[in-house]
Amino acid sequence: MRIAFMGTPEFAVPTLDALLAAGHEVAAVYSQPPRPAGRGKALRPSPVQARAEAAGIEVRTPLSLRGAEEQEAFAALSLDVAVVAAYGLILPQPILDGPRHGCLNVHGSILPRWRGAAPIQRAILAGDEKTGITIMGMERGLDTGPMYAVRETEIGGKTAGELTEELAAIGAALMTHVLDDLPAYTPVPQPEDGVTYAAKIEKHEARLDFSRSAAEVERQVRAFNPTPGAFFEYQSERIRVLTAEVQDLSGAPGRALDHGLSIACGEGSIAPSLVQRAGRGVMTAAELLRGFAIPAGVKLG
Structure with a gap:
């Protein structure tokens, strides 16, 4: 044809x-x-x-x-x-x-x-x-x-x-x-x-909304991988989250629950597994935390 x-x-x-x-x-x-x-x-x-x-x-x-x-x-x-x-x-x-x-x-x-x-x-x-x-x-x-x-x-x-x-x-x-x-x-x-x-994806939608359930937050991560890239901010730095797992831990939404980057959501929690700092390559959460401490109890968003 x-x-x-x-x-x-x-x-x-x-x-x-x-x-x-x-x-x-x-x-x-x-x-x-x-x-x-x-x-x-x-x-x-x-x-x-x-x-x-x-x-x-x-x-x-x-x-x-x-x-x-x-x-x-x-x-x-x-x-x-x-x-x-x-x-x-x-x-x-x-x-x-x-x-x-x-x-x-x-x-x-x-x-x-x-x-x-x-x-x-x-x-x-x-x-x-x-x-x-x-x-x-x-x-x-x-x-x-x-x-x-x-x-x-x-x-x-x-x-x-x-x-x-x-x-x-x-x-x-x-x-x-x-x-x-x-x-x-x-x-x-x-x-x-x-x-x-x-509707067209707007960039602001990629900010992780920890007031939602962990299942919804994990879907945000997958939906915005590779673009525009789901993220949260800590100390004015944007951390992209490429993959994450749903957990059963609970706490105030957006709070880091431990020293391993478990983050409380509106229901349950998520554990980012692959992340990326601005201008850096993709790394595991453990690799991130070795050079960029995110202590338990801090607010992320």
Whole structure:
């Protein structure tokens, strides 16, 4: 099939690779424009742009698709379908209507649960037992389109990074499966019940809230690993927590309960196991405490 691929982050790269491996004709790749990154703030192309350029595919990085010129350029591709995976731009109706079979999206949840920007993190924060990938036909509403295929996976104790990598692989395989027999598919409308919205993650949410139960705090840790990184502060220094375990110890929320960095929560306690100080590498809690004492009884937050 003749396809335009539209995606930006690492999550989208496996789907692009799968399309190429399956022999589809990728006429063009659309991605967010390069952004300043690193200490020098040099412009860095997105992972999708870098992968497409390495494969010799034309890459387009418009700031918007609302202009007539961009829409005409898209229409001129004469596409069978557009495949979208975490692109990051709103697709106006002329773009949605352009390809012969419309635009198909790789969405990181079991729709209609967690429509929106951050479905993976929100599923972890909510304590969902499972999530998955939905291949969805795109329309003007926010992730409201009909479903072509769904595949589930258990969340368990996975971090957002681990779950994102797993779902990216599932999404790539599921999208190519759908494209193999696309004209035969009859998409199913989403159920009207069970709709939830996955709002964009704000940086302030990554501060650990020890007034919550230990189970909820541990989910914060997993949901914000690797970004933006769950943290607490002590002596004006921010300590990132990458992994933590739930414990049964109790005390005033936010208080260090011992010299091993057990921290009381609203119910139970947590014990960070992998942490990181600003400008330092990842270390165990024991390694942190050897050079940065956090005595029992101090308030953390």
